[in-house]
Amino acid sequence: MIGEHPAFSGPVRLLDIVFPGDANHHGTLFGGTGLAHMDKVAFIAASRHGHVDFVTASCERIDFSAPAKIGDIVELVGSVVRVGRKSLSVEVDMIAEGPLSGARHHCSRGIFNMVAIGAHLEAKGGVLPPLSNDRHTLAKAFLHPATVEIVFPEKTSHYGSLYGGNALAAMGKAAFIAASRHCRKTVVMAGSRRVDFFSHIQNGEVVITLPRVLHIGRTSIGIEVQLWAENLHADKRRLCGSGEFVMVAVDKENRPIAF
Template sequence: MKEYKTSKESRVSITELMLPAHSNFGGKVHGGHILNLMDQIAFACASKHSRSYCVTASVNKVDFLNPIEVGELVTLKASINFTGRTSMVVGVRVESENIRTGKKKHCNSSYFTMVAKDLEGKSIPIPGLIVDSIESVRRFSRSIQRKSESSSRTSRFDSANFKVDDYIAHLEGENMKLDL
């Protein structure tokens, strides 16, 4: 196994036609279908980088920016943005294309943390990432920042650490009634 790899070595892209079977009650492509495709391409990219089976450890925020219509082509692109010892962050971008007009829309982007596993299900070391451009430095650094913010957010709202008095003022003006 290589000690380090570039993101280009494991980059993956798929394009799929959105069919009526993929639609929700509103006639748009179901978000769950898109999330499933995103998870699949994140798996493919992470497995290609690590040369092992990978599992999804977490998914960073997914915002649905634009609806996807039945009959559009959806392209998903995935690349490794960050590598830890056994985990990696896979950036996934989703675009749709109207096949009649050629108009493309950015539908969503997200970050999947994937962990490499051996045949017994134990986490295993992965190749590091060769950071070879300003863009890849930006992506790697942003992943470190997201990881740090996530850890801080989790501990700050842990029930053992949560101090209600620190947050009462934040509730003012919200659609809620405080009844402690």
């Protein structure tokens, strides 16, 4: 693979934040948005396994056991659990996490049945690869896992590649989650010291953000975020950008406070 990174192995993980626009009138994550996140994770997990095109055929046994509230971090984890000739099943879990307390609770679990289609499948003999005996199982949450997102047309510029503003938003979100998980305080972005883009990310590719703590000051924390692109058909990944973001811990009056 091009630019392979060990953090990209294992179950597919998607992290997001419940903003008001994602919530219902109860102040919790809208169920349809949660299902859309789960389906997206299932699609990526299926595509990473087969490296062909997939569509969702059905979903089953989806139960919502607890809500995710506005401001929560939501982590979705998907793993392939069954593989047939032209279809497979992905189990997806959704977990909510309080950014300040770190308390986590299980919100939902479901099975998504995905069917392979298109020329890429025929080129592989019309049969999906079998499920590995040593496949990764759902493991404990990592502090700063690599997270994924798909580039859909509404996120692209008129050139057909990921719009720079959306790339910066994804990197900023990753920096916020990493800083919140590190200090468990309210953090805001104070600035960005440098962001460089090396390669376009095309429509249909997967965007991967990989954050890590660079340095810690008295009231601030520096987070580096790498931006990778993944071609699901070719099983290739490339480094497309990197940036350093400065996050500051604040009190209820938005005044900087010490870690």
